[in-house]
Amino acid sequence: MFMRRLLFILGFFLFSNVVFAQSANLALQIRDLLGGLIQGASVEVKGVVSRTAQTDDKGSCLLKALPMGKYQVAVTAKGFASKIVEVELDGESKTIEIVLVPAPAVAYVSVTSNYLAGKPESLEVIPGSFQTIDKDSLENARFFTPSEALRRIAGVYTREEEGFGLRPNISIRGTLPTRSTKVLLLEDGIPLTYAPYGDNASYYHPPIERFESVEVVKGSGQIGYGPVTVAGVVNYITPNPPQDTALSIKAFGGNRDVFDGNISFGKGFGKTGLILNFTRKQGQGARDNVRIGLSDFSSKLVQQLNNRNYLTFKFSHLKEDSRVTYSGLTEAEYASNPRQNPFRNDSFSLFRTGFSVQHTSIVTAQSSLVTTFYINYFSRDWWRQSSNSNERPNRLGNDPDCRGMQDLYTTCGNQGRLRDYLTWGIEPRYNANFKIGDVNNDLSFGIRIHWEKQDRLQKNGDLPLSRDGVIVENNLRKNLAFAGFVQNRFIWKGLAVTPGVRVEHIKYKRTNRLNNTTGETELTEVIPGLGLAYNLFSNTTIFAGVHRGFAPPRTEDIISNNGGVVDLESEKSWNYELGIRTRPFDGLRVESTFFRMDYSNQIVPASLAGGVGATFTNGGKTLHQGIEIFARLDSADILKSKVNFYVQTAYTNLQKAEFRGVRYSSVNTSVLVTGNRLPYTPKTLLDLILGVTYKNFDGFLENNYISRQFSDDLNTITPTPNGQRGLIGAQNYWNVTVNYRIEKWKTVLFMTTKNLFDKTFIVDRSRGILPSSPRLVQLGFKWSLR
Template identity: 40%
Template structure:
């Protein structure tokens, strides 16, 4: 951001919000000092003007989820697609939006941006292990405008645990089938917590050894009774044999889902992140929460194929794959090394203030973000199957400078609350081609994003909520600016999102939420296939409509053995996920083959559901879980059957039901827990993805472990 922008925008915002914080017609109560809150506790979720869910530490530990994929399937409206069977690159979609690389979802950690390029390339090529997090929050609706830049699908916020004041140590070891091994250690005390995780496994396919290490440190310190500093730092690394290509239909039919010939592909990443949050009061009615964050992400990916139609190894190689013949990757004297370096940094102060106007109590939240991203992208094409360097064919520098601001105020009128919100995004994107003549291009995207929500307390146990807001997402740098420096005719994503719901409690034991949604896209950027697929990027009109229902209960002990039954479920029905116009290719302005009004959008199942139930007492608990994902199309033409010699990228993905088991035993030994879990109990073979060819879902897996806390 240049100096003139700072003078025009940042300084007036600080003066205006500071003046507002000190203004009020009646003496308000002092707001509670806190960090960035997305949803908050389950009790606080009742005040949200949109759908809000939390997965608590007890939920994650009792089910022994092995990845974020497993965890998020418990939330209605969320579809998570497996890729390598380990959850290292989750594909998260919300309310029908394509889950590929989680590009349509805003991912946060402790309320701060989590992905390496949320403005310029919002794709998830990594994910921290689920063990790092204590809670997960999922927010949809008008409340998303407090964050950004993505306000179209939903927000997923991962919360790290608070450091303890007393000395605590924990060790957790587990092992299982598919080569699974995991070791975790925690050490904390005096406001500090160090959490280290190392895990490895064989993944869902042949030639797919996976290994990830993660270390996370968090320190909190209170200055006096009303100021708090939180500092976080993390280091994550991965060294895996991961290919990008799926299977052709003939390969899948002849060799089975685990077949993967690409033994020379390798994926290596390192990610360093640090952030700080300073919370301080401003008088008796306001508080300021200031955040700073910095991330580095380095990725080297050497691979011999990016999809089943990739011609890197020649037409004979590709035709053999289409015919279902085994191929020898060592005979292919080519390996492309796609190396990426990302740097992301930003500042984000947030002001919270309470005030009164007549009989209405109000709470204001407003904030400003100054954000910068840089991408350095290289590609070396080698002339051997294991080459790590070669001819430089790409050297791109991409930069994003963004600033944004938001304001949300909650007006309370007895049982009724009105919550207007407004967000502004200003995004400057630059691309420079360091090869050839060094072409350079720049473009800008701006948007005002309004919204309004309301809640009404029908009775002490029931709340009605509703909201309407504009959805917005900026295009990627590479989609908006060509390699020759010219701007591409591509608009940001824009939608009108409407939601109506009811949440509450029945019989003091069952909590529930029911929500209906209508998302109408005036322009949707439709993902074809990331990095080398045959379906081009396109844009057009689309509409999504559906209903979500979730409930949970844990009954009081009903037998002399003190057993407590528990039950939780989440169901989504989305009858409408349609193309409202033919989708137009961005590269040549032609209609995407097969696209047309009335056809269903790809990767948008009509129904999804999860049900988990079990029994427990202080000594042990056991549960069974069922997960259902309805059938879905893999392409815009809604091809129903795979072609006999197809490339695996077209055809319907059949519905699948998976069953999981979990159990915990807490012996009369202080601090010990023994557990076991089995995923995909009946070992169902199913196709999880066809974006770059057929990718199978994770097979059956048994894991046993023990933890000790002292």
């Protein structure tokens, strides 16, 4: 009934708007300084409605039936500086000419080298599924966590934890979400995690305010990056320095003592550009006795050396001091109070400092070399009295003064899991465009040297607030990796064929400093891929691809604590996809993809997750198969109206996610689980948005649905007393956001409500039960000077 009423109201306003709207055509002619026509220039119009177009062989394009109002017309073309002009339509059709000036090719390459999928003018030849969240979407949605943004990507499932998204659990196409270990996270094409080869776990994530846009690539294009190519790549794009002075201040707050503040400043100084960004987040988490505090600073400096060379320097520093536990709840605890957290003395602190320098050079008019050096240091201390719901508390049985939960706040000690990571790498990437006969070629190849060092300590303290103790683990782990890839895109008429191959060679070393034992091993993997894209019509691309999925084992899994080498293979799969991207008419865009991930060896836990050093084992065959659909419909583009009602959806149907071959349970090794569904693989994901934009107002209602899922390989329905096994029911969240722009104040006022109906769901059982975040109501503003 609610949906019927909502659709009736939307339809009524939509009809009223159509009746009274006036529109006009806008014709564009794009030329260079000598009067030459520029073919293939990308045109983006933003204002009352948004449109995109490309110039034809006469340098022209026509945007029909634009409603009256003010518009910004942005034009980009390879080899030219971008240009933005303002146009006001009063109901009369207009023709305008825009002249582009040549830009140093190095400037274009410097900006686009951070993108995986490419800029808009190259998207029709991308041989695989991808989706982006652009700057405006990130801005207007008022995302509080990165996970909220990624839910808008078809095929992506994100699982909540502490409520701030600082330790994300990201799954793509049914991979295990825990700590995002099967997803490659990048920032401007550079590894974001602290140890992508030796320990690809995400105990750290920058705030979403650091980024300008997000890319997710799931096809064969992954082989240009690594080491993880199993499911997909998430690439966060940071903003580039502006030409003119830009300053913005954003702040919002809400219930549960939430505060989120951000200040950004950018300015161009001749051939130098600088941008600075600072964010502070704090507040209560999803449970009692959880308090988050995070400060993040990032900067980027771009220096033009000459018309052929650019340098880009980046520096970032993130610091977190939080009171947060690792353990979930037992069934009895959850029934008593789903948001309780008895471990109020648990403490988590980290800092991460990163630096990179990138040199962009134009070798010839059609080739470029981009070389990136990066280094980061990550330190994490987590003092806790429990790591899972079986530990009540963790020093019970090991400390005579700890007799149970009655001594938790007095004489029970704790465990300190102390981690330090140092990572650096250097990666040159060469790109060349050339033509052989009638075939255009886009060649890319690169190599990378990557080094990691892990210092891992565990100390057992005597008291609840101890920050030192007896050393019971002292490990030094090192990884040295050499990687290289080559791929060439053959483009002939409307067909693009992209074969490629990646090679990874990884050296592992682990030293137990307590008994002075050391183990070493190495592995090599060849990762081929092939992608096809056919531009069926000017607005429709069919694509297909196949590539080898690869994820290396962690250092601690392939070498035991006593120096022995474990017979553990890399995680490998063959990944297939077939899809279509289309804009059948103005106002509608759709991407639909069929995917299949056929694992020959999926590594799985040998025991249930719990933060107690669970080992891993060769898992054997599994199969992931389904479809994903992304679609957006804008009424203003269709009906040429001032008011825009829009519908956007990201839908995933993971039809199959099951064990294959002869498979026995890790819970009960005598029970066959062949054909059972994989844990933490909901069959259906749906993110549906109904929104409206009119003049200075923008608002939307969002529904995020996650179907039920199992928490173990036995597909257990009835919960176990410790809460670690049992069915996880379906989750359904409603969110609402409104923005209102006050032009004369250069200010946007906004309000957002997450989990509108304040529902409590179980989101995880791996360490005991974790609840979803409660309702969050947040009010704020953003002031901008530019």
